Amino acid sequence: MRFGLYVIGDEILSGRRTDRHLVQLIGMLRERGLTLSWAQFLPDERDVLVAAFRRSLASDDVVFSCGGIGATPDDHTRQAVAAACGADLVLHPEAREQIAAAVAKRGLLDLDTPEGRRILMMGEFPRGAAVIPNPYNNIPGFNVGRHYFVPGFPVMAWPMIEQVLETHYRAHFHQVQQLERTVLLYEVRESTITPLMQQIEARHPEVKTFSLPSVGDGSDGRAARRHVELGVKGPPASIPAAFEDLLGQLRALGIEPEIVQPAARDA
Numbered sequence: 001m002r003f004g005l006y007v008i009g010d011e012i013l014s015g016r017r018t019d020r021h022l023v024q025l026i027g028m029l030r031e032r033g034l035t036l037s038w039a040q041f042l043p044d045e046r047d048v049l050v051a052a053f054r055r056s057l058a059s060d061d062v063v064f065s066c067g068g069i070g071a072t073p074d075d076h077t078r079q080a081v082a083a084a085c086g087a088d089l090v091l092h093p094e095a096r097e098q099i100a101a102a103v104a105k106r107g108l109l110d111l112d113t114p115e116g117r118r119i120l121m122m123g124e125f126p127r128g129a130a131v132i133p134n135p136y137n138n139i140p141g142f143n144v145g146r147h148y149f150v151p152g153f154p155v156m157a158w159p160m161i162e163q164v165l166e167t168h169y170r171a172h173f174h175q176v177q178q179l180e181r182t183v184l185l186y187e188v189r190e191s192t193i194t195p196l197m198q199q200i201e202a203r204h205p206e207v208k209t210f211s212l213p214s215v216g217d218g219s220d221g222r223a224a225r226r227h228v229e230l231g232v233k234g235p236p237a238s239i240p241a242a243f244e245d246l247l248g249q250l251r252a253l254g255i256e257p258e259i260v261q262p263a264a265r266d267a
Contacts, residue, residue, distance in 0.1 A: 001034070001062060001169070001172050002037040002038075002059075002060070002061045002062070003025075003029060003034060003035070003036050003037055003061065003062045003063070003064070004036070004037055004038045004039065004040075004056060004061045004062070004063040004064070005021065005022060005025050005036060005038070005039040005040070005063070005064050005065075005066070006039075006040055006041075006042055006052065006056075006063065006064070006065040006066065006067075007019050007021050007022065007039070007040075007041050007042070007066050007067060007152075008041075008042045008043075008044065008049065008065060008066065008067035008068040008077055008152070009043075009044060009067045009068060009152055010043050010044045010074070012041055012067075013041060013043055019041070020154050021064075021066045021154065021157065022036075022039050024154065024158055025039075025064060025161065028158075028161060028162060028165065029165075032165060032169075032172075032173040032174065033173050033174030033175065033176070033177075034165075034169075034172065034173065037061070038061075040052065044068060044074045044075070044076055045076070046076040046079060046080050046083075049068070049076055049077060049080035049081075049084075050080045050083045050084050053080055053081055053084035053085075053147070054084045056147065057084055057085065057144070057145065057147060060146070061146065062146045062148075062169065063146065063147045063148065064148050064150065064161055064164075065077065065147065065148065065149045065150070066150055066151070066152050066157045067151065067152030068152065069122070069141060069142075069149050069150070069151060070122060070151070071118055071119070071121035071122045077149055078124060078125060078126070078142075078149070081125075081126050081129075081144060081147070081149065082125075082126040082127075085126050085128075085144060087126040087127045087128060088126070088127055089124040089125065089126060089127075090124060090125070090126075090127050091120060091123050091124050092123050092124070092125045092129065092131055092140075092142070094131045094140075095122075095123030095124075095125065095131050095140050095142070096111075096120060096123050098123075098131070098133070098134075098138050098139070098140050099111075099119060099120060099122065099123050099138070099139055099140075101138055102137055102138035102139055103116070103119055122139055123139075123140065125142040126142075126144055128144070129142040129143060129144050130142065130143050132148060132149075132150060132160050132163070132164065133160070133163065134150075134151070134156050134160060135159050135160075135163075136153075136155055136156040136159065137156065139151075139156075141160055143164070148160075148161070148164050177235075177236060178233050178234060178235065178236070179233065179234070179235070179236040179239040179262065180231055180232070180233040180239075180262070181231055181232055181233075181239055181242075181243040181246075181259075181260075181262050182229055182230065182231030182232075182260040183229075183230050183231065183246070183247070183250070183257035183258060183259050183260060184227050184228070184229055184230075184257065184258040184260060185227060185228045185229075185230055185250070185255055185257055185258075186225050186226070186227045186258070187225070187226055187227070188227070188228055188255055189228075190211055190213055190228055192253070192255075193211065193228065193230060193250075193255075194211075196246070196249045196250070196253070197209040197211065197230075199249065200232060200242055200245060200246055200249070203242075203245060204232075204234075204238060204241065204242040204245065206234050206235055206238045207232050207233070207234035207235075207238050207239065207242040208232070208233055208234060209230070209231065209232050209246075210230075210231050210232075210233065211228055211229070211230050211231075212228065212229040212230075213227075213228045213229075214226065214227050214228070214229070229260075230246070230250075230257070231260075232246055247259075
């Protein structure tokens with residue numbers, strides 16, 4: 001199962017706000033033995049959003065989208081999802097009830113006023129959408145299929161995403177375990193080890209190789225020397241042979257690797 005993330009808002013792309021959703025979602029998924037397959041930052045431009053949603057809605061991916069579901073002129077997510085689905089926007093009855101309860105707490109009892117009608121627009125979702133409860137202020141998000149649309153505010157978005165994961169995807173938690181084995185290579189260029197990586201993947205098709213170069217400034221928590229972290233990852237039963245193959249090829253090239261302690265993780 002593939003998981004994706006959209007983070008929507010000109011304020012992110014301009015630097016007025018700093019995104020926090022990407023790291024948070026990666027952590028939420030990792031805690032449950034899941035991984036994030038892709039992420040994309042999108043502007044508050046309806047045509048761009050419609051094109052993105054059409055692509056991902058055509059897939060089987062589980063997608064979380066943060067931001068742009070309000071009712072101000074710069075919020076386009078609800079309208080873009082409707083256009084991508086070929087559906088019209090309608091006031092969801094359950095959303096209306098939740099919004100009415102929320103605004104009543106603020107002292108606004110008449111939703112037929114101009115302000116009340118503007119607030120109710122936040123409950124207008126593509127026809128057939130389902131409501132995602134918002135425990136923070138009771139203004140809900142919505143989902144269409146496996147796409148889940150929540151506010152951009154972390155205090156609202158993160159509990160809503162957790163609720164979706166726990167309610168709909170618990171059966172997928174911790175289903176696949178992967179093992180990673182890595183080595184550190186000092187003063188070695190990536191171009192030197194690229195053919196080796198290709199050979200490992202050809203001989204061990206169930207295994208993936210990865211290479212993480214460092215300029216040696218210590219920012220990756222490793223030694224402050226120029227190096228490459230080279231590794232293999234995949235099913236635990238497949239990794240020992242692939243790793244030994246990797247070590248053997250490195251030593252045949254005259255490269256003595258520094259072996260990093262193995263780390264088992266769910267994928």
